[in-house]
Structures are given as structure tokens and as C-alpha cells.
Amino acid sequence: MPHGNALLYCAVNGIANNTNGIGRQTKTFLATLAHHHPRLTQAAGPFTPYLAVPEPGPATWGYNPADLAHARQVVEGLGGRVIALPYNTHRPMWRPAAWQTLSEQAATAARDLARPHKRVLAIGVDTPFAGLAHSVQPGERIEVLLALFSTAQITERPQPDPDRLAWEQDALSAASRSTHIWVAGIGTYLTRHLQQDYGLDPGRLLPWPSGLHLASADLTAPTAFYAEQTVRSFGIPTDRPVIAAVGRTDHTKGLDLLIDAVAPLRDHVHLAMIVVPADDERAALLPRYQARAAELQLSATLIGRYSRTLPRALAALPATRVMAVPSRGETLANIVFETGLWAQHHGAIALAPGRDGFPEQIIDGHNGLLYAPDTPGALTHGLRRALALPDQRRGQMRENAHRRVHAERDAATHLATLLTSAWRPAGQELDNLVGHPLPDARTLRSQAPTSTPAPRETAP
Incomplete structure (x- = not known):
């Protein structure tokens, strides 16, 4: 029966x-x-x-x-x-x-x-x-x-x-x-x-x-002390503004676009990217990204392995100004939602292209920032916007992001x-x-x- x-x-x-x-x-x-x-x-x-x-x-x-x-x-x-x-x-x-x-x-x-x-x-x-x-x-x-x-x-x-x-x-x-x-x-x-x-x-x-x-423990906002200690344990400096990103070695994730976009800001920021090798020929993209960052003389740390603790710590690090998501194509990005939870008290706001599913995740200027992906220089401009935000405005945007994730997700x-x-x-x-x-x-x-x-x- x-x-x-x-x-x-x-x-x-x-x-x-x-x-x-x-x-x-x-x-x-x-x-x-x-x-x-x-x-x-x-x-x-x-x-x-x-x-x-x-x-x-x-x-x-x-x-x-x-x-x-x-x-x-x-x-x-x-x-x-x-x-x-x-x-x-x-x-x-x-x-x-x-x-x-x-x-x-x-x-x-x-x-x-x-x-x-x-x-x-x-x-x-x-x-x-x-x-x-x-x-x-x-x-x-x-x-x-x-x-x-x-x-x-x-x-x-x-x-x-x-x-x-x-x-x-x-x-x-x-x-x-x-x-x-x-x-x-x-x-x-x-x-x-x-x-x-x-x-x-x-x-x-x-x-x-x-x-x-x-309710997952790994989605709670860590303390600033924990975030800083964790980030430093991976060799990432915290003495200048940090631009963070997480993604696979997949062309669609657009991490190469971010590397080039950071070049005009090289003297003022540190780029921290978690770049997880894929299971096929795309794994070769990691050394290409590393070579390009070196060619542009970026202050950059590219981590070629995944740790659940590092994205959480980077998002919540007070020195991290932005979690960049430069994808060429994305339905809905988990890292946008997760950043909204991890950075509740301090840390990053999300920056993403204003296409595909990103506009239903981010209201520009409210709970994150969007940029026009087809406009030359727009990603660099978006990074500059994030870096220039006053602390009070950043705090309000983080609060809005946290509240929206809890209400909708x-x-x-x-x-x-x-x-x-x-x-x-x-x-x-x-x-x-x-x-x-x-x-x-x-x-x-x-x-x-x-x-x-x-x-x-x-x-x-």
C-alpha cells in the first residue's frame, strides 16, 4: 500500500x-x-x-x-x-x-x-x-x-x-x-x-x-576581528581598501574584466579574488588571470582554492569596500545574497552589471550598485562609486541589503x-x-x- x-x-x-x-x-x-x-x-x-x-x-x-x-x-x-x-x-x-x-x-x-x-x-x-x-x-x-x-x-x-x-x-x-x-x-x-x-x-x-x-551558521555576520584575522591568514593585506570577488575559472564569470577594471585604481586598492578552477580546460584561466594582474602591476591576491570561511570574512572585513560580481551572464548570483548577510555590520556592498537577474537582486543606490556592462569604463566607474561612498551611506545600503535578503529569500x-x-x-x-x-x-x-x-x- x-x-x-x-x-x-x-x-x-x-x-x-x-x-x-x-x-x-x-x-x-x-x-x-x-x-x-x-x-x-x-x-x-x-x-x-x-x-x-x-x-x-x-x-x-x-x-x-x-x-x-x-x-x-x-x-x-x-x-x-x-x-x-x-x-x-x-x-x-x-x-x-x-x-x-x-x-x-x-x-x-x-x-x-x-x-x-x-x-x-x-x-x-x-x-x-x-x-x-x-x-x-x-x-x-x-x-x-x-x-x-x-x-x-x-x-x-x-x-x-x-x-x-x-x-x-x-x-x-x-x-x-x-x-x-x-x-x-x-x-x-x-x-x-x-x-x-x-x-x-x-x-x-x-x-x-x-x-x-x-538560520545557517555560515550565513551569520562575523565580527570585524574574526574577519580581519581570517583574511590575513590567507596573506591578504588589510591596510588599504579591498575590492573582493569570488568565482569559478569560467569565461562567463567575467573575472578577467574585473582585473582590467582595477588597473586605473592600482595605487589605492588591493584586489582579493577567490578563483576556483573548473573541472576542464577552463582551469587554465587561473594562471592567465595571475599573469594579467602581474602585467598590470596590481596589488592583488588571487586564491586558487575555495574556503567557505574566506568569502564570508572578505565580505565582512571593514576594509572591503565592494564585492564585485562582473559576470557576463547570470540568472541570480548567490554571492549577492550572501554578501547582504555577511556584511550586515561592516564590510562590502555588492556591485554587479545591470542586466539579466541582477536588477531583481540589487536596486542601484539602495542595497548595492549596478553598472552599465556595455559602456566602456563602466565597471571602473562603478568601483570608484563604491570606494567614494560615505560611511553612513554605505551602512544604510548594507542594512537595506540584509533586510531584503531576510524578507525575500x-x-x-x-x-x-x-x-x-x-x-x-x-x-x-x-x-x-x-x-x-x-x-x-x-x-x-x-x-x-x-x-x-x-x-x-x-x-x-
């Missing part, structure tokens, strides 16, 4: 590794489950969480057994398990052939869960699991949520890979024609982009805004809304569930455990 519902979260990052923003989203999902599962079941009814991940092991980019153990601890404690998906580890992961295999394996896992459970919601996180739109058929008691956090048209502009474009288009077209495939509404910009550029039927959207687990509330929307009985209104009112962010946080695990040293 089927019992309860099943939530199958399918992801290539954040379960056995943590090397990018999608990994951070997975960590947020796990923390939300660990701390709020009772409240989520009150809102959406009983459910058991499961994780599906490409077969973990040495072939996994940034493989970390501790990450895998943590993921297992969370879901097994709630009655679920981690499901390993076999695939050919000798072929490139970031190609449609590998994604097709993973999507088919995830669909098989969902079918297996449909036997002991009443209904299954399979969340396919980002491009590798978009193939679930084809691999799951109507009538299997399985619903699919495609949670795309970006597209090739955004991250690979101006020449996106045609195979990836076709993969995304096929999946979103299938969702538009279906009654069991949904697409996550991550943010305003991405939703509009999927409708205008991929023809997505707006009736297939379910709201699931990008969020954070706001509570992951527990967002997940409760998603599950209730997906599983509510036909004809029942989302905000009028008999016996199961949807908790708001304040209620969920007040009912969370009073302590959280210590911050873990994992990648961005």
Missing part, C-alpha cells in the same frame, strides 16, 4: 561535491530538510526525501566523501536514501549524451519510488536533468519539476553551444505540451527569458524562488510553497489548506532548531 509522497531531488553537484552555485543550492535544500522537515510536512503532507546523484567517486568533480556522508545523514534520518545513477565516467559529463543517460536513470529511480509512495515529485536540477521531461510519461504517478537555474543563451552568449540549446529547447517544449511536467519559477528574469526565448507556456510554471537557509518558505502547490488536492487553494496552513518565514525560523552545524569547508 503506498504511503506518503516522495520527493526525489536530482543533482550533479552539492551531494558528493560542492563546486558551484548549484552545489550551494543543493546544500541549502539539505539544510532546509534537516531543520524544517516537520513544518514542511504540516504544510504539504507527509513525504520522504531522496537524492539522486551521478555515481559518486574519483570521476566526480571535486569529490568529497564528507559531503556524501552529510547528504546521506540528512535524508536517511528522514527515511530516504541517496540513489547512485550509473553513467559512463570515461565520457565528458557536460554533454547531452551523458545528460540523457542521467535523466533516464533518474526516471527509473522515480518509477521505483512510485511503487511504495502515493506520488513522486522528481526535481531535475539544472540542465543535466532536463531530459526528465522526456523520460517520465503521463500516468506513472510521477510529476517532474525542471529547475533550470540558467540556460546556454545566458551563460554562453554570444555563441551558445547548439547541442545544449537543442537539449534545453526540447525539454521546455515537452513541458509546455504536458500536464505532468512543470518548470520552476526561480526568478523574474529567468521566467521571462524561458517564455520569450524558449516559448515556455506560463501555465507550466511553479513558483520556487532562489533562496538561502537563513527564505528557502524554507519557498520549499513549503512549492510542495504545497505541487501536492495540494485538486480544487484546493494554496493558502487555504484544511488543517495544514502554509507557515510563513517567521514561523518556520522560530520553530527551527536553536543550533546549526558548524560551517563546512566546501566549494561555492
Whole structure:
């Protein structure tokens, strides 16, 4: 006899590794489950969480057994398990052939869960699991949520890979024609982009805004003393204004643009960049960035490894004037939200280009700064604006950023809304569930455990 519902979260990052923003989203999902599962079941009814991940092991980019153990601890404690998906580890992961295999394996896992459970919601996180739109058929008691956090048209502009474009288009077209495939509404910009550029039927959207687990210890604002000691331990000087940045060695992150933009300010600032090597030929960008900084005679520290403590300390360091996010294409940047929390009392404001999803994260002059990315010299001008802000104005902008993140980005509330929307009985209104009112962010946080695990040293 089927019992309860099943939530199958399918992801290539954040379960056995943590090397990018999608990994951070997975960590947020796990923390939300660990701390709020009772409240989520009150809102959406009983459910058991499961994780599906490409077969973990040495072939996994940034493989970390501790990450895998943590993921297992969370879901097994709630009655679920981690499901390993076999695939050919000798072929490139970031190609449609590998994604097709993973999507088919995830669909098989969902079918297996449909036997002991009443209904299954399979969340396919980002491009590798978009193939679930084809691999799951109507009538299997399985619903699919495609949670795309970006597209090739955004991250690979101006020449996106045609195979990836076709993969995304096929999946979103299938969702538009279906009654069991949904697409996550991550943010305003991405939703509009999927409708205008991929023809997505707006009736297939379910709201699931990008969020954070706001009660996490590693999202609290550190003291100025802690921030300074941590930053100095990485060899970063604190005797002049600091411009900070965090990103992968990926062309779309635009870190090369920032290096050039700092050149006119070289005599007055120190550039501190955390540059995490990617898992392919893009890793060669790190020595290029280092060589360019040396060529321009910048006062700069480029850290080629990730530590969760360093971005937090840099954001909160009183000497840090700006957290620059010079991306060429971005849906929503985690570092903008995180900076708003870390720099609550002192430290950085965020500076980002006024395109893509950044205008829904930042109101220029209110909780951060925007610049016109297509205007020559605009990034340097934006850095000058940040450096020239009076202390009182900076403090007000940091306060506004902190307040806005807390008001809009509570992951527990967002997940409760998603599950209730997906599983509510036909004809029942989302905000009028008999016996199961949807908790708001304040209620969920007040009912969370009073302590959280210590911050873990994992990648961005």
C-alpha cells in the first residue's frame, strides 16, 4: 500500500561535491530538510526525501566523501536514501549524451519510488536533468519539476553551444505540451527569458524562488576581528581598501574584466579574488588571470582554492569596500545574497552589471550598485562609486541589503510553497489548506532548531 509522497531531488553537484552555485543550492535544500522537515510536512503532507546523484567517486568533480556522508545523514534520518545513477565516467559529463543517460536513470529511480509512495515529485536540477521531461510519461504517478537555474543563451552568449540549446529547447517544449511536467519559477528574469526565448507556456510554471537557509551558521555576520584575522591568514593585506570577488575559472564569470577594471585604481586598492578552477580546460584561466594582474602591476591576491570561511570574512572585513560580481551572464548570483548577510555590520556592498537577474537582486543606490556592462569604463566607474561612498551611506545600503535578503529569500518558505502547490488536492487553494496552513518565514525560523552545524569547508 503506498504511503506518503516522495520527493526525489536530482543533482550533479552539492551531494558528493560542492563546486558551484548549484552545489550551494543543493546544500541549502539539505539544510532546509534537516531543520524544517516537520513544518514542511504540516504544510504539504507527509513525504520522504531522496537524492539522486551521478555515481559518486574519483570521476566526480571535486569529490568529497564528507559531503556524501552529510547528504546521506540528512535524508536517511528522514527515511530516504541517496540513489547512485550509473553513467559512463570515461565520457565528458557536460554533454547531452551523458545528460540523457542521467535523466533516464533518474526516471527509473522515480518509477521505483512510485511503487511504495502515493506520488513522486522528481526535481531535475539544472540542465543535466532536463531530459526528465522526456523520460517520465503521463500516468506513472510521477510529476517532474525542471529547475533550470540558467540556460546556454545566458551563460554562453554570444555563441551558445547548439547541442545544449537543442537539449534545453526540447525539454521546455515537452513541458509546455504536458500536464505532468512543470518548470520552476526561480526568478523574474529567468521566467521571462524561458517564455520569450524558449516559448515556455506560463501555465507550466511553479513558483520556487532562489533562496538561502537563513538560520545557517555560515550565513551569520562575523565580527570585524574574526574577519580581519581570517583574511590575513590567507596573506591578504588589510591596510588599504579591498575590492573582493569570488568565482569559478569560467569565461562567463567575467573575472578577467574585473582585473582590467582595477588597473586605473592600482595605487589605492588591493584586489582579493577567490578563483576556483573548473573541472576542464577552463582551469587554465587561473594562471592567465595571475599573469594579467602581474602585467598590470596590481596589488592583488588571487586564491586558487575555495574556503567557505574566506568569502564570508572578505565580505565582512571593514576594509572591503565592494564585492564585485562582473559576470557576463547570470540568472541570480548567490554571492549577492550572501554578501547582504555577511556584511550586515561592516564590510562590502555588492556591485554587479545591470542586466539579466541582477536588477531583481540589487536596486542601484539602495542595497548595492549596478553598472552599465556595455559602456566602456563602466565597471571602473562603478568601483570608484563604491570606494567614494560615505560611511553612513554605505551602512544604510548594507542594512537595506540584509533586510531584503531576510524578507525575500527564505528557502524554507519557498520549499513549503512549492510542495504545497505541487501536492495540494485538486480544487484546493494554496493558502487555504484544511488543517495544514502554509507557515510563513517567521514561523518556520522560530520553530527551527536553536543550533546549526558548524560551517563546512566546501566549494561555492
